[in-house]
Amino acid sequence: MKQKIGVAIAGLIVGLVAVCLGVFGNPANMALCIACFIRDTAGALGLHQAEAVQYIRPEIIGIVLGAFIIGLLKKDHAPKGGSSPFTRFVLGICVMVGALIFLGCPLRMVLRMAGGDLNAVIGLVGFIGGILTGIVFLNRGFSLKRSYEQPASEGAGLPVVNLLLLVLVIAAPAFVLFSGSGPGSLHAPLLLSLAGGLIVGGAAQRSRLCFIGGVRDAVLFKDFHMLMPFAVILVTVLIGNLITGKFAVGFADQPIAHTEWIWNILGLYLVGFGSVLLGGCPLRQLVLAGSGNSDSGVTVWGFFVGAAICHNFGLASSGAGVTPNGRIAFAICAALVFLIAVFNTKKLSQKQGVSP
C-alpha cells in the first residue's frame, strides 16, 4: 500500500510539473518528453542540423541530477555497469528511432493522450504490443547478463556530463545552437525547467517510476502498482489541460503529431519492445544513469546518437507524416531489436542461479 501511494504521489508530481511547464512555454502536448528533449539537446550540440529542434533542455539535466542527488541522500546511488553495454547502446538508438517515428517517448504518449490526441491512443496499442513481444523473450530467458560494481567515477559519468550541459545552457556560447523558431524555440524559463526536471528526477528515483514496468509487471507478475502513475499523470494533465483550455479531442491538427496510424503503432511498438529488453523506459534510463548505472548511461548516449541519426538521415517524422527513410529505418531497427532478443535468449537450466 505504501508503495502504491508512493508511485501515485510521484505520478501526481510528474503530472503537475508537466502542466506547469506547458503553461510556462514548453511546446503543446510536449511539456516533458525524454526523446524530444534529448533530440533537442543533441541538436543544440551540433550533432544534427535540424534548426527547428535545437535547445539544451534543462529538464533532461534536472532529471539526471535530481536522481543523482536523491540517490546520494538516500544512500541509493550505486556505481554499476558491464551488462552488455554495446548491445544497450544499439537498443538505445533503436528506441529513439521508434520514438521519433511516433514523435514522443512513452511519457509524451501519455501527455498527448491527456491533450486529446487520439493518435497517441492508437499508438498505445503498439506500445503494449511491443512490451508483450519483449515479455515473450523475458519468459524464455532473455538477459543482457549481470552488471558489476564500478568505481565512483564510472557512476558519476552522466551526472558530470549534465553539469557541463548546465554550464553550456547558462553561458550560451556561440557554438551552442538554439532554435529561433519551431518546437526548439518554445520553452519555459531555464530555472523553472531545471527545477521541474530536478523534481521529476527525484520523484522518479524514489518511486522507481517506469512506463514499461507498469504493463510488464502487470502481465508477468500480476503486479499492478506501477500502472498507477500512468493513470495519475493522465488524469492530472487532462484536468490541467481542461482548466487551461488546451484540450482538443481528435486525430487531425494535433500539435507535433501525425495521423499515420500504422506508423504511430509501429513506432511505439519499437519503443516498447526495445525498452523491455533494456529493462526500463527512456525516463527510467535517465534516472538509473543518474543513480550510478553506467549501462543506462551508455543507453542514454544511444538515445543521443539515435536522435542525431534520425535528423541527419531524414528518419524523423513531422506533422506531415512519416518519411520514406523513416519506414526503412523502422524495418532495420525492428530486425536489430528482434535479433538482439533472439541472440540473448537462453533458456535457464533448472539449476542456474538456483540451489540446491
Place this chain on the structure above:
Amino acid sequence: MKKKVDACGLSCPEPVLRLRRVIDGADEIEVLVDNQVCVENCSRFAQSKGFCVSVKGGSGHYTMTLTKAVNA
C-alpha cells in the same frame, strides 16, 4: 527444503523471474540481490505469494529470507 536464488548483478525483472521459477512448492527461499529495487520487487512478489520477507545487509549486498506464512 531451503532453496537459494543468486540474482546478484541482475536488474529487474530478472531476479523476480528467477524467484518465480522456484517459489511454487517452496517453504523457505534465500534470495541474494545487490540493489534496493530488486529487494522491493522480490519482496512484493513474495508477499503476493504468501511469504514473509526478512532482509539483511545493505550497500550492495542483500540477503532476503522468504518464509512461507503458516496460514497462507
